[in-house]
Amino acid sequence: MSDDSSQSRASGHSSQSRASGHSSQSRASGDISQSPQSGTSNDGPQSGASSNELQSRTSGDDPQSGSPSPVSVVRKGNCGKNSISVSWQEPDRPNGIILEYEIKYFEKDQETSYTIIKCKETEIVADGLKPSSVYIFQIRARTSAGYGGFSRRFEFETSPYLAASSDRSQLPIVVVAITVGVILLALVTGLLLSGR
CATH class of the missing domain: 2.60.40.10 (Immunoglobulins)
Known part of the structure:
Protein backbone atom coordinates (compact mmCIF):
# COMPACT_ATOMS: atom_id res chain seq x y z
CA MET A 1 0.00 0.00 0.00
CA SER A 2 2.87 2.40 0.71
CA ASP A 3 4.19 1.88 -2.83
CA ASP A 4 0.81 2.86 -4.28
CA SER A 5 0.66 6.00 -2.17
CA SER A 6 4.19 7.06 -3.17
CA GLN A 7 3.37 6.53 -6.82
CA SER A 8 0.17 8.52 -6.56
CA ARG A 9 2.07 11.34 -4.86
CA ALA A 10 4.74 11.21 -7.54
CA SER A 11 2.21 11.22 -10.34
CA GLY A 12 0.75 14.45 -8.95
CA HIS A 13 4.11 16.23 -9.34
CA SER A 14 5.49 17.77 -12.52
CA SER A 15 7.14 15.63 -15.16
CA GLN A 16 10.46 16.38 -13.51
CA SER A 17 9.67 14.39 -10.38
CA ARG A 18 10.38 10.68 -10.27
CA ALA A 19 8.36 7.82 -8.93
CA SER A 20 11.51 5.86 -8.25
CA GLY A 21 11.89 7.41 -4.83
CA HIS A 22 14.48 10.08 -5.65
CA SER A 23 13.69 13.46 -4.19
CA SER A 24 12.25 16.09 -6.49
CA GLN A 25 14.95 18.45 -5.25
CA SER A 26 17.77 16.48 -6.87
CA ARG A 27 15.67 16.05 -9.99
CA ALA A 28 14.92 19.73 -10.30
CA SER A 29 18.58 20.62 -10.07
CA GLY A 30 19.25 18.69 -13.25
CA ASP A 31 20.76 15.62 -11.62
CA ILE A 32 19.60 12.66 -13.68
CA SER A 33 20.96 9.22 -13.12
CA GLN A 34 19.82 5.93 -14.45
CA SER A 35 18.38 3.71 -11.81
CA PRO A 36 17.58 0.04 -12.10
CA GLN A 37 13.90 0.99 -12.28
CA SER A 38 14.40 2.94 -15.49
CA GLY A 39 14.10 -0.16 -17.63
CA THR A 40 17.73 -1.16 -17.77
CA SER A 41 17.49 -3.96 -15.21
CA ASN A 42 15.97 -7.39 -15.53
CA ASP A 43 15.12 -7.52 -11.82
CA GLY A 44 11.44 -6.82 -12.18
CA PRO A 45 8.65 -5.57 -14.37
CA GLN A 46 8.73 -2.05 -15.75
CA SER A 47 6.35 0.31 -14.06
CA GLY A 48 4.56 3.30 -15.54
CA ALA A 49 7.15 5.50 -13.85
CA SER A 50 9.90 4.41 -16.22
CA SER A 51 7.89 5.58 -19.24
CA ASN A 52 7.34 8.94 -17.53
CA GLU A 53 11.05 9.08 -16.87
CA LEU A 54 11.81 8.29 -20.51
CA GLN A 55 9.36 10.94 -21.66
CA SER A 56 11.00 13.48 -19.37
CA ARG A 57 14.44 12.68 -20.75
CA THR A 58 13.39 12.99 -24.37
CA SER A 59 11.29 16.12 -23.93
CA GLY A 60 14.37 18.36 -23.51
CA ASP A 61 13.87 19.06 -19.80
CA ASP A 62 17.31 17.68 -19.01
CA PRO A 63 19.68 20.67 -18.51
CA GLN A 64 22.71 18.49 -19.19
CA SER A 65 21.51 17.70 -22.71
CA GLY A 66 20.38 21.32 -23.18
CA SER A 67 23.67 22.94 -22.26
CA PRO A 68 26.07 23.77 -25.08
CA SER A 69 29.02 21.62 -26.06
CA PRO A 70 32.49 23.04 -25.32
CA VAL A 71 33.96 25.70 -27.62
CA SER A 72 36.53 23.90 -29.77
CA VAL A 73 38.00 26.58 -32.07
CA ARG A 168 61.72 52.02 -35.06
CA SER A 169 62.59 49.68 -37.92
CA GLN A 170 60.24 51.69 -40.13
CA LEU A 171 62.04 54.92 -39.20
CA PRO A 172 64.70 54.65 -41.95
CA ILE A 173 61.99 54.15 -44.56
CA VAL A 174 60.18 57.28 -43.37
CA VAL A 175 63.43 59.30 -43.34
CA VAL A 176 64.29 58.18 -46.89
CA ALA A 177 60.76 59.00 -48.11
CA ILE A 178 60.93 62.50 -46.59
CA THR A 179 64.40 63.08 -48.03
CA VAL A 180 63.29 62.02 -51.52
CA GLY A 181 60.21 64.24 -51.21
CA VAL A 182 62.33 67.28 -50.23
CA ILE A 183 64.76 66.64 -53.12
CA LEU A 184 61.90 66.33 -55.62
CA LEU A 185 60.33 69.51 -54.27
CA ALA A 186 63.66 71.33 -54.60
CA LEU A 187 64.10 70.11 -58.20
CA VAL A 188 60.59 71.15 -59.20
CA THR A 189 61.03 74.54 -57.54
CA GLY A 190 64.41 74.99 -59.24
CA LEU A 191 62.96 74.12 -62.65
CA LEU A 192 60.08 76.54 -62.19
CA LEU A 193 62.38 79.37 -61.13
CA SER A 194 64.89 78.77 -63.95
CA GLY A 195 62.07 78.75 -66.50
CA ARG A 196 61.25 82.45 -65.91
Whole structure:
Protein backbone atom coordinates (compact mmCIF):
# COMPACT_ATOMS: atom_id res chain seq x y z
CA MET A 1 0.00 0.00 0.00
CA SER A 2 2.87 2.40 0.71
CA ASP A 3 4.19 1.88 -2.83
CA ASP A 4 0.81 2.86 -4.28
CA SER A 5 0.66 6.00 -2.17
CA SER A 6 4.19 7.06 -3.17
CA GLN A 7 3.37 6.53 -6.82
CA SER A 8 0.17 8.52 -6.56
CA ARG A 9 2.07 11.34 -4.86
CA ALA A 10 4.74 11.21 -7.54
CA SER A 11 2.21 11.22 -10.34
CA GLY A 12 0.75 14.45 -8.95
CA HIS A 13 4.11 16.23 -9.34
CA SER A 14 5.49 17.77 -12.52
CA SER A 15 7.14 15.63 -15.16
CA GLN A 16 10.46 16.38 -13.51
CA SER A 17 9.67 14.39 -10.38
CA ARG A 18 10.38 10.68 -10.27
CA ALA A 19 8.36 7.82 -8.93
CA SER A 20 11.51 5.86 -8.25
CA GLY A 21 11.89 7.41 -4.83
CA HIS A 22 14.48 10.08 -5.65
CA SER A 23 13.69 13.46 -4.19
CA SER A 24 12.25 16.09 -6.49
CA GLN A 25 14.95 18.45 -5.25
CA SER A 26 17.77 16.48 -6.87
CA ARG A 27 15.67 16.05 -9.99
CA ALA A 28 14.92 19.73 -10.30
CA SER A 29 18.58 20.62 -10.07
CA GLY A 30 19.25 18.69 -13.25
CA ASP A 31 20.76 15.62 -11.62
CA ILE A 32 19.60 12.66 -13.68
CA SER A 33 20.96 9.22 -13.12
CA GLN A 34 19.82 5.93 -14.45
CA SER A 35 18.38 3.71 -11.81
CA PRO A 36 17.58 0.04 -12.10
CA GLN A 37 13.90 0.99 -12.28
CA SER A 38 14.40 2.94 -15.49
CA GLY A 39 14.10 -0.16 -17.63
CA THR A 40 17.73 -1.16 -17.77
CA SER A 41 17.49 -3.96 -15.21
CA ASN A 42 15.97 -7.39 -15.53
CA ASP A 43 15.12 -7.52 -11.82
CA GLY A 44 11.44 -6.82 -12.18
CA PRO A 45 8.65 -5.57 -14.37
CA GLN A 46 8.73 -2.05 -15.75
CA SER A 47 6.35 0.31 -14.06
CA GLY A 48 4.56 3.30 -15.54
CA ALA A 49 7.15 5.50 -13.85
CA SER A 50 9.90 4.41 -16.22
CA SER A 51 7.89 5.58 -19.24
CA ASN A 52 7.34 8.94 -17.53
CA GLU A 53 11.05 9.08 -16.87
CA LEU A 54 11.81 8.29 -20.51
CA GLN A 55 9.36 10.94 -21.66
CA SER A 56 11.00 13.48 -19.37
CA ARG A 57 14.44 12.68 -20.75
CA THR A 58 13.39 12.99 -24.37
CA SER A 59 11.29 16.12 -23.93
CA GLY A 60 14.37 18.36 -23.51
CA ASP A 61 13.87 19.06 -19.80
CA ASP A 62 17.31 17.68 -19.01
CA PRO A 63 19.68 20.67 -18.51
CA GLN A 64 22.71 18.49 -19.19
CA SER A 65 21.51 17.70 -22.71
CA GLY A 66 20.38 21.32 -23.18
CA SER A 67 23.67 22.94 -22.26
CA PRO A 68 26.07 23.77 -25.08
CA SER A 69 29.02 21.62 -26.06
CA PRO A 70 32.49 23.04 -25.32
CA VAL A 71 33.96 25.70 -27.62
CA SER A 72 36.53 23.90 -29.77
CA VAL A 73 38.00 26.58 -32.07
CA VAL A 74 39.84 29.52 -30.45
CA ARG A 75 42.20 31.85 -32.35
CA LYS A 76 44.70 34.50 -31.36
CA GLY A 77 44.25 37.81 -33.15
CA ASN A 78 46.26 41.00 -32.78
CA CYS A 79 48.78 40.92 -30.00
CA GLY A 80 50.57 43.70 -28.19
CA LYS A 81 52.98 43.73 -25.29
CA ASN A 82 50.08 44.23 -22.85
CA SER A 83 47.10 42.73 -24.71
CA ILE A 84 45.89 39.76 -26.74
CA SER A 85 42.86 39.66 -29.01
CA VAL A 86 41.08 36.27 -28.89
CA SER A 87 38.21 35.05 -31.07
CA TRP A 88 36.32 31.76 -31.22
CA GLN A 89 33.58 29.91 -33.03
CA GLU A 90 30.20 29.00 -31.58
CA PRO A 91 30.14 25.48 -30.08
CA ASP A 92 29.48 22.61 -32.51
CA ARG A 93 26.28 21.80 -30.59
CA PRO A 94 24.89 25.03 -29.08
CA ASN A 95 21.66 23.24 -28.03
CA GLY A 96 19.74 26.51 -28.06
CA ILE A 97 20.43 30.21 -28.28
CA ILE A 98 23.78 31.25 -26.85
CA LEU A 99 23.09 33.94 -24.25
CA GLU A 100 26.69 34.72 -23.36
CA TYR A 101 30.24 33.44 -23.23
CA GLU A 102 32.49 33.23 -20.19
CA ILE A 103 36.20 33.67 -20.86
CA LYS A 104 38.64 32.63 -18.15
CA TYR A 105 42.31 33.51 -18.52
CA PHE A 106 45.40 33.54 -16.37
CA GLU A 107 49.16 33.67 -16.66
CA LYS A 108 50.66 30.24 -17.21
CA ASP A 109 51.53 28.44 -13.95
CA GLN A 110 49.43 30.94 -11.95
CA GLU A 111 46.01 29.33 -12.24
CA THR A 112 44.85 30.54 -8.83
CA SER A 113 44.92 34.16 -10.00
CA TYR A 114 42.56 34.30 -12.97
CA THR A 115 40.28 36.81 -14.68
CA ILE A 116 36.75 36.14 -15.92
CA ILE A 117 35.17 38.15 -18.75
CA LYS A 118 31.55 37.69 -19.83
CA CYS A 119 30.41 38.84 -23.26
CA LYS A 120 27.86 38.17 -25.98
CA GLU A 121 30.28 38.46 -28.90
CA THR A 122 32.76 35.84 -30.10
CA GLU A 123 35.81 38.07 -29.66
CA ILE A 124 37.48 39.90 -26.78
CA VAL A 125 40.63 41.84 -26.10
CA ALA A 126 42.34 40.88 -22.85
CA ASP A 127 44.45 43.80 -21.69
CA GLY A 128 46.58 44.66 -18.69
CA LEU A 129 48.82 41.67 -19.46
CA LYS A 130 52.57 41.34 -18.94
CA PRO A 131 54.92 41.53 -21.94
CA SER A 132 56.58 38.30 -23.15
CA SER A 133 54.23 36.21 -21.03
CA VAL A 134 52.16 33.14 -21.84
CA TYR A 135 48.48 33.23 -20.92
CA ILE A 136 46.00 30.36 -20.80
CA PHE A 137 42.50 30.99 -22.19
CA GLN A 138 39.39 28.83 -21.68
CA ILE A 139 35.92 29.65 -22.98
CA ARG A 140 32.46 28.27 -22.33
CA ALA A 141 29.00 29.16 -23.61
CA ARG A 142 25.72 29.60 -21.74
CA THR A 143 22.17 28.92 -22.90
CA SER A 144 18.93 29.05 -20.93
CA ALA A 145 19.82 25.52 -19.73
CA GLY A 146 23.08 26.76 -18.16
CA TYR A 147 26.79 26.76 -18.91
CA GLY A 148 28.48 24.13 -21.03
CA GLY A 149 31.92 22.83 -20.19
CA PHE A 150 35.06 24.94 -20.60
CA SER A 151 37.08 24.53 -23.77
CA ARG A 152 40.48 22.93 -23.64
CA ARG A 153 43.31 25.26 -22.65
CA PHE A 154 44.67 27.56 -25.36
CA GLU A 155 48.09 29.18 -24.81
CA PHE A 156 48.86 32.60 -26.30
CA GLU A 157 51.91 34.79 -25.72
CA THR A 158 52.07 38.56 -25.52
CA SER A 159 54.67 40.50 -27.50
CA PRO A 160 58.03 41.30 -25.91
CA TYR A 161 59.09 44.79 -24.81
CA LEU A 162 60.96 45.05 -28.10
CA ALA A 163 57.67 45.18 -30.01
CA ALA A 164 58.09 48.95 -30.08
CA SER A 165 61.32 48.41 -32.02
CA SER A 166 59.24 47.31 -35.02
CA ASP A 167 58.08 50.94 -35.18
CA ARG A 168 61.72 52.02 -35.06
CA SER A 169 62.59 49.68 -37.92
CA GLN A 170 60.24 51.69 -40.13
CA LEU A 171 62.04 54.92 -39.20
CA PRO A 172 64.70 54.65 -41.95
CA ILE A 173 61.99 54.15 -44.56
CA VAL A 174 60.18 57.28 -43.37
CA VAL A 175 63.43 59.30 -43.34
CA VAL A 176 64.29 58.18 -46.89
CA ALA A 177 60.76 59.00 -48.11
CA ILE A 178 60.93 62.50 -46.59
CA THR A 179 64.40 63.08 -48.03
CA VAL A 180 63.29 62.02 -51.52
CA GLY A 181 60.21 64.24 -51.21
CA VAL A 182 62.33 67.28 -50.23
CA ILE A 183 64.76 66.64 -53.12
CA LEU A 184 61.90 66.33 -55.62
CA LEU A 185 60.33 69.51 -54.27
CA ALA A 186 63.66 71.33 -54.60
CA LEU A 187 64.10 70.11 -58.20
CA VAL A 188 60.59 71.15 -59.20
CA THR A 189 61.03 74.54 -57.54
CA GLY A 190 64.41 74.99 -59.24
CA LEU A 191 62.96 74.12 -62.65
CA LEU A 192 60.08 76.54 -62.19
CA LEU A 193 62.38 79.37 -61.13
CA SER A 194 64.89 78.77 -63.95
CA GLY A 195 62.07 78.75 -66.50
CA ARG A 196 61.25 82.45 -65.91
